[in-house]
Amino acid sequence: xxxxxxxxxxxxxxxxxxxxxxxxxxxxxxDRLVLGHRVSEWCGHGPILEEDIALSNVSxxxxxxxxxxxxxxxxxxxxxxxxxxxAYFREVVEFRNCQLVELPKGDFAFTIARQxxxxxxxxxxxxxxxxxxxxxxxxxxxxxxxxxKYHVRHSGEWMxxxxxxxxxxxxxxxxxxxxxxxxxxELFAPDDVDRAMQAAGIGPDLAAxxxxxxxxxRDVVSRATLTIPNDLPRVAxxxxxxxxxxxxxxxxxxxxxxxxxxxxPGATW
Amino acid sequence: xxxxxxxxxxxxxxxxxxxxxxxxxxxxxxDRLVLGHRVSEWCGHGPILEEDIALSNVSxxxxxxxxxxxxxxxxxxxxxxxxxxxAYFREVVEFRNCQLVELPKGDFAFTIARQxxxxxxxxxxxxxxxxxxxxxxxxxxxxxxxxxKYHVRHSGEWMxxxxxxxxxxxxxxxxxxxxxxxxxxELFAPDDVDRAMQAAGIGPDLAAxxxxxxxxxRDVVSRATLTIPNDLPRVAxxxxxxxxxxxxxxxxxxxxxxxxxxxxPGATW
Numbered sequence: 424x425x426x427x428x429x430x431x432x433x434x435x436x437x438x439x440x441x442x443x444x445x446x447x448x449x450x451x452x453x454d455r456l457v458l459g460h461r462v463s464e465w466c467g468h469g470p471i472l473e474e475d476i477a478l479s480n481v482s483x484x485x486x487x488x489x490x491x492x493x494x495x496x497x498x499x500x501x502x503x504x505x506x507x508x509x510a511y512f513r514e515v516v517e518f519r520n521c522q523l524v525e526l527p528k529g530d531f532a533f534t535i536a537r538q539x540x541x542x543x544x545x546x547x548x549x550x551x552x553x554x555x556x557x558x559x560x561x562x563x564x565x566x567x568x569x570x571x572k573y574h575v576r577h578s579g580e581w582m583x584x585x586x587x588x589x590x591x592x593x594x595x596x597x598x599x600x601x602x603x604x605x606x607x608x609e610l611f612a613p614d615d616v617d618r619a620m621q622a623a624g625i626g627p628d629l630a631a632x633x634x635x636x637x638x639x640x641r642d643v644v645s646r647a648t649l650t651i652p653n654d655l656p657r658v659a660x661x662x663x664x665x666x667x668x669x670x671x672x673x674x675x676x677x678x679x680x681x682x683x684x685x686x687x688p689g690a691t692w
Numbered sequence: 693x694x695x696x697x698x699x700x701x702x703x704x705x706x707x708x709x710x711x712x713x714x715x716x717x718x719x720x721x722x723d724r725l726v727l728g729h730r731v732s733e734w735c736g737h738g739p740i741l742e743e744d745i746a747l748s749n750v751s752x753x754x755x756x757x758x759x760x761x762x763x764x765x766x767x768x769x770x771x772x773x774x775x776x777x778x779a780y781f782r783e784v785v786e787f788r789n790c791q792l793v794e795l796p797k798g799d800f801a802f803t804i805a806r807q808x809x810x811x812x813x814x815x816x817x818x819x820x821x822x823x824x825x826x827x828x829x830x831x832x833x834x835x836x837x838x839x840x841k842y843h844v845r846h847s848g849e850w851m852x853x854x855x856x857x858x859x860x861x862x863x864x865x866x867x868x869x870x871x872x873x874x875x876x877x878e879l880f881a882p883d884d885v886d887r888a889m890q891a892a893g894i895g896p897d898l899a900a901x902x903x904x905x906x907x908x909x910r911d912v913v914s915r916a917t918l919t920i921p922n923d924l925p926r927v928a929x930x931x932x933x934x935x936x937x938x939x940x941x942x943x944x945x946x947x948x949x950x951x952x953x954x955x956x957p958g959a960t961w
Contacts, residue, residue: 466732470953471776472759479752483745490741507740684739
């Protein structure tokens with residue numbers, strides 16, 4: 424062939440270690456699968472119908488994002504596992520979600536505070552991923568970013584209502600932040616997988632996203648008359664959930680989530 | 693004032709006994725509140741992510757419809773109860789849903805068969821209610837009808853897949869129909885409330901809807917290579933759920949659904 428080749432309409436997936444790409448996609452997908460299930464535990468148990476519905480919508484968005492990301496992870500892995508195989512037939516040590524999302528749903532204030540911390544993380548992360556040279560990932564990120572912006576508006580408004588509400592609601596949401604803060608270190612601690620993705624142009628400089636995240640979080644927290652604890656370590660010495668180290672809570676959740684699929688593999692009743 | 697009055701842009705609510713209108717709206721709202729909660733019990737327990745998400749969407753639609761209908765019921769009642777008060781602070785004998793929707797979710801085939809029977813009922817009922825002279829009810833019906841048409845496509849396709857699928861799926865869905873059929877009599881047995889609504893132009897001739905419903909149901913059932921039992925009574929001698937007679941299952945469901953709202957009335961955490 425002679426002459427300049429036409430530029431490809433879709434950038435090819437860059438050459439990176441397959442394992443690193445699969446790991447990266449599992450982290451993104453598992454965060455949303457696990458948090459989506461945690462939020463769905465409010466279905467039918469909220470104190471207000473409208474809020475029950477709002478939280479269920481958030482849960483559905485997260486599960487939809489998880490489905491797309493795990494499907495992409497299965498494709499990248501090339502071993503014939505689809506999103507269902509990855510969701511229902513992996514053991515707890517194979518899950519790559521951060522520990523923040525696996526903690527039990529707690530009370531409403533805890534659920535909102537955790538959701539807010541995650542939603543801001545999702546927005547800055549997905550916004551960066553829309554610039555990924557991995558075309559399918561960039562497309563999923565763009566679709567998910569719209570949803571995440573809605574989610575953070577919802578959880579952010581609740582942070583203000585609870586923080587600047589009654590003494591009881593203020594006390595509860597402050598306790599939630601105090602309990603949750605140490606789990607945020609894991610979100611922005613890059614390891615070899617993150618560095619490989621960044622080098623390949625697939626993912627962002629993870630550590631560089633933290634100041635943006637923290638400034639957005641601090642703005643809402645201070646307007647909600649709440650405070651962020653200073654005295655807790657922000658970065659775990661190990662990677663925690665990203666390398667398969669999970670709290671006891673994830674195992675319990677997976678046992679319940681996986682029982683039907685494992686009892687009747689391939690069946691639909 | 694002289695001259696002909698301008699026609700009102702919105703037809704006024706016709707003069708009917710308030711109690712009958714409230715009862716009627718509670719029946720419509722409670723069907724959807726209870727079934728929405730039953731379907732939401734699949735959240736995070738389905739065998740396939742896509743189906744988990746599809747059922748959750750159906751649940752959300754039903755809860756959204758219930759919210760609108762119960763709000764309207766509270767307005768009509770005029771005693772200051774909103775949709776949350778009606779959902780969370782009524783006792784089991786005050787619920788007006790049909791018994792069909794309160795039965796436990798069972799296996800996936802049972803859930804689908806129940807959903808299909810209800811979805812067809814919802815489509816014929818909502819289609820009729822779009823012609824109601826009660827403007828707000830007609831508007832809610834029009835919005836809900838779009839959703840119900842999507843739901844019946846979903847449950848109808850599953851009826852075909854399960855009925856015409858494996859021996860096991862056929863057996864399970866046939867058993868579901870056999871068990872559920874006797875609960876369909878209640879759907880089309882008009883009482884004084886229905887007759888008052890029909891006379892006022894608010895609701896349809898309920899009994900006249902049954903042939904349409906049954907023909908739509910029989911078409912899918914026969915294409916699914918399934919049969920409808922002949923030997924079961926179709927119309928209960930009492931009105932069942934419509935007058936507050938419920939199976940034991942509704943009480944258990946409400947206990948779980950109402951616990952948080954009742955433990956912390958007025959609170960949001």
